[in-house]
Amino acid sequence: EPEVTQTPSHQVTQMGQEVILRCVPISNHLYFYWYRQILGQKVEFLVSFYNNEISEKSEIFDDQFSVERPDGSNFTLKIRSTKLEDSAMYFCASRLFDEKLFFGSGTQLSVL
Amino acid sequence: GESVGLHLPTLSVQEGDNSIINCAYSNSASDYFIWYKQESGKGPQFIIDIRSNMDKRQGQRVTVLLNKTVKHLSLQIAATQPGDSAVYFCAENLGYNTDKLIFGTGTRLQVFP
Numbered sequence: 031e032p033e034v035t036q037t038p039s040h041q042v043t044q045m046g047q048e049v050i051l052r053c054v055p056i057s058n059h060l061y062f063y064w065y066r067q068i069l070g071q072k073v074e075f076l077v078s079f080y081n082n083e084i085s086e087k088s089e090i091f092d093d094q095f096s097v098e099r100p101d102g103s104n105f106t107l108k109i110r111s112t113k114l115e116d117s118a119m120y121f122c123a124s125r126l127f128d129e130k131l132f133f134g135s136g137t138q139l140s141v142l
Numbered sequence: 143g144e145s146v147g148l149h150l151p152t153l154s155v156q157e158g159d160n161s162i163i164n165c166a167y168s169n170s171a172s173d174y175f176i177w178y179k180q181e182s183g184k185g186p187q188f189i190i191d192i193r194s195n196m197d198k199r200q201g202q203r204v205t206v207l208l209n210k211t212v213k214h215l216s217l218q219i220a221a222t223q224p225g226d227s228a229v230y231f232c233a234e235n236l237g238y239n240t241d242k243l244i245f246g247t248g249t250r251l252q253v254f255p
Contacts, residue, residue, distance in 0.1 A: 073245040075243060086242060131188070131243065133186045
């Protein structure tokens with residue numbers, strides 16, 4: 031069964047550093063998402079992306095965050111200057127036409 | 143405001159018994175609901191979904207019930223197995239002008255032999 035792939039599985043970084051989280055969505059999917067889950071809290075929506083542009087973003091997704099689909103297969107989330115409170119599990123997700131969303135296994139980001 | 147909440151943070155059941163996981167939602171405008179299963183170290187895995195024009199939907203060993211009158215969603219798992227042990231999330235989608243999912247806090251299901 032096709033799946034969403036995320037790399038790396040764990041990322042440790044120093045506060046203020048830039049990080050790029052990588053995702054390969056399911057190949058024929060059209061809609062792409064990033065969600066995150068701070069330890070012990072709900073899964074939260076960050077951003078949705080369709081037709082090479084952001085279609086919706088949450089209040090969390092401020093100027094420090096950006097997304098890109100550089101080559102038609104990868105979908106990346108960049109955090110320009112990480113803060114301690116950015117520590118979380120970041121999930122990439124994708125879907126085709128209906129609302130059934132497929133999630134990757136996540137990247138655990140730890141900001142020290 | 144927007145909120146999706148779960149009544150029970152932990153549910154313990156005996157293997158072979160049926161499990162019922164509950165979820166309350168506050169947005170009467172929500173028109174699509176999903177249950178996800180999350181095992182340790184993995185991302186949310188789709189279990190079953192239901193639209194607001196239905197009140198029941200069945201899958202393999204799972205049934206989702208939707209009661210729009212009281213804004214309540216439940217997931218029933220028949221003949222619960224050890225492999226069902228996980229955290230279960232409900233999520234809702236408002237449907238118009240947005241496709242983001244709003245997740246509940248999760249219920250941990252523990253299955254004992």
